[in-house]
Amino acid sequence: MTKGTVTFEKVEAIKETDLALLVDLGHEEHWFPKSVIDDGSEVYQEGDIGDLVVQEWFVIKEGLV
Numbered sequence: 001m002t003k004g005t006v007t008f009e010k011v012e013a014i015k016e017t018d019l020a021l022l023v024d025l026g027h028e029e030h031w032f033p034k035s036v037i038d039d040g041s042e043v044y045q046e047g048d049i050g051d052l053v054v055q056e057w058f059v060i061k062e063g064l065v
Helices: 056-061
Strands: 005-016 020-024 029-033 049-055
Touching (some): 049 056
Antiparallel strands (some): 005 020
C-alpha cells in the first residue's frame, strides 16, 4: 500500500462499465470509479481477483473504513 491508498485484499471485480468497477468486498458489493484505482492494484477489470488498491479519500468519503 502506498501513502494515501487503502488496500482491499482478495476481492473480485464482478461488473464493469467504462467508468467504474463493481467489486465484491466479501461482506458487500461496492462501485469504485476507475479513476480512484491505484496503479499498484491487481484488480482493474471485470473478472480480476486479487488486491484492490484505491485512493484513501474515496474510501473515507464512501464510509468503507
